[in-house]
Every structure is written in C-alpha cells, then in structure tokens.
Amino acid sequence: MAITNYQVGTGTGTAAYTASGDVAVTVIYITNKSNEDGNVDVYVVPSAGSVSENYKIYNNLTIRAQDTYIIDSEKLILATGDKIYIAAPDSSGQFNATISTIGL
Secondary structure (H helix, E strand, O other), rough: EEEEEEEEEEOOOOOOOOOOEEEEEEEEEEEEEEOEEEEEEEEEEOOOOOOOOEEEEEEEEOOOOOOOOEEOOEEEEEEEOOOOEEEEEOOOEEEEEEEEEEEO
C-alpha cells in the first residue's frame, strides 16, 4: 500500500497521482484547511488522454470549511500512466489530498 499527498492548486497543470503500474485506488481524502467552504473538481485521465470534461468524475464538489470529503465507495483501477487530477477552480478553499493505493 502506498500513500501520496498532494497540495491542491487552482489548475490542472500537475497530476495529484500518476500510476507507475497497475494499482487500485482504495481511498482519496480531500481536506479543506480554510475557514471558508470551497469547491474541487476531480478527473481520472487515461495515460494517452489529457484533462478534459470527458474525464471529470466530480464536478464543483463543495467541501465545507475545515472538513474532509472521502472518496471510498468505489475503487478505481488504474493502469501504468493513468492520472488523477484534483483542482480547486475557485480559490476560496485551501485543499490537500491524500491518495491511498495498492498494487495489483
């Protein structure tokens, strides 16, 4: 099992996680560290793809101030080069993400 931590920014220039082999994402924690509610978008992009609306799995997800949203109800299976992007299109929140994976 591996843990990746990521400081969420306003854009999608950097992947929060890139699979280096076949893995299952067991859980993603997204924490809003600010005193204001904020919104995030989450994308899962195949290795040959690029960030677009076609790969968005959470759109404008509101996370309340000082709260954590947990994505764990369905496991994501990623192949080598697949990526997860998390962006905060509004900058009212300050987010970090923790992603837990296990190799297959």
